[in-house]
Amino acid sequence: DAGVIQSPRHEVTEMGQEVTLRCKPISGHDYLFWYRQTMMRGLELLIYFNNNVPIDDSGMPEDRFSAKMPNASFSTLKIQPSEPRDSAVYFCASSSRPDEKLFFGSGTQLSVL
Amino acid sequence: KQEVTQIPAALSVPEGENLVLNCSFTDSAIYNLQWFRQDPGKGLTSLLLIQSSQREQTSGRLNASLDKSSGRSTLYIAASQPGDSATYLCAVMGGAQKLVFGQGTRLTINP
Numbered sequence: 001d002a003g004v005i006q007s008p009r010h011e012v013t014e015m016g017q018e019v020t021l022r023c024k025p026i027s028g029h030d031y032l033f034w035y036r037q038t039m040m041r042g043l044e045l046l047i048y049f050n051n052n053v054p055i056d057d058s059g060m061p062e063d064r065f066s067a068k069m070p071n072a073s074f075s076t077l078k079i080q081p082s083e084p085r086d087s088a089v090y091f092c093a094s095s096s097r098p099d100e101k102l103f104f105g106s107g108t109q110l111s112v113l
Numbered sequence: 114k115q116e117v118t119q120i121p122a123a124l125s126v127p128e129g130e131n132l133v134l135n136c137s138f139t140d141s142a143i144y145n146l147q148w149f150r151q152d153p154g155k156g157l158t159s160l161l162l163i164q165s166s167q168r169e170q171t172s173g174r175l176n177a178s179l180d181k182s183s184g185r186s187t188l189y190i191a192a193s194q195p196g197d198s199a200t201y202l203c204a205v206m207g208g209a210q211k212l213v214f215g216q217g218t219r220l221t222i223n224p
Contacts, residue, residue: 004156033212043202043214056211091156098210099144099164104156 004105006092012111018080021108023092024073031098034067034077035091037107043091049075082112115140115207119215127223128195134188134218136203141181147212148177148188149202157202161188193222 005024013019025032033048047057052069060067064083069075079086093104116139126132136146145164149157161170161177163186169178176189186203200219204212 042216043204045211048211056209093157099206101159101162102147102157102204102212103159104149106156 004092004094004103006090006105006108008108009106010109010111012113013082014113015083016081017112018078019082019086019110019112021077021090021092021110023075023077023105025075025092025094026103027073029094029096029103030072031095032069032075033093033095033102034075035093035104037089037091046077079110082110084112086110087112115143115205115213117203117205117213117215119201119203119218121218122216123219123221125221125223126193128193130193131189131191132193132220134190134201134203134220136186136188136215138184138186138205138213140207141184142207143181144206144208144210146177146179146186146203146205148175148186149204151200151202151217160201190220195222195224198222 007022030051034046035043037043046059047067048055049069067077089107089109091104091107093102095102118137120135147162148160150160151157163170163179174191179186198221200217202214202217204214206212
């Protein structure tokens with residue numbers, strides 16, 4: 001298996017633009033997580049899905065953030081409109097069960113100017 | 114609210130030394146604890162997973178221990194090598210099925 005695949009690797013955009021991050025989890029993994037990493041706050045869980053259903057989105061910072069999982073092999077995290085404080089590395093991760101090892105993608109480095 | 118602390122934030126040691134990284138957490142009601150490694154510009158790689166019923170896990174030169182009652186875990190690295198240089202993060206899972214991460218320890222092994 002190729003592991004968790006995220007795209008794009010880097011995204012540079014201007015304030016106010018819409019940003020869409022994409023993730024393909026490992027096949028057979030029923031849990032998908034979106035994390036954000038910054039120097040100041042470390043790794044923060046934004047939202048997670050189980051069997052394509054959002055279970056906990058309490059970490060989503062504002063209504064500008066939304067996430068979907070239309071099927072077992074694809075998820076998106078959208079920011080609209082983007083702001084400079086959204087600049088961070090966004091990671092997608094998946095696992096077969098919540099009490100088993102978590103596998104991370106390589107992340108998307110987002111810069112909002 | 115669960116809080117995870119890792120001390121020190123950075124550690125530099127000469128090659129060949131054995132070393133210990135520390136992790137502490139405030140709420141002992143956890144399901145498991147994971148240690149991750151993160152290389153610059155990369156994602157996280159899970160190194161060891163300790164279930165709440167276990168006391169330790171070993172993989173090669175790595176050994177992780179868990180003491181739930183005191184809210185502590187250690188990651189022991191034997192015979193360190195320059196390739197071990199990375200940031201090491203611990204994370205605990207509580208009842209909400211969410212991992213809470215520490216800020217990490219940045220480890221440098223000097224040849």
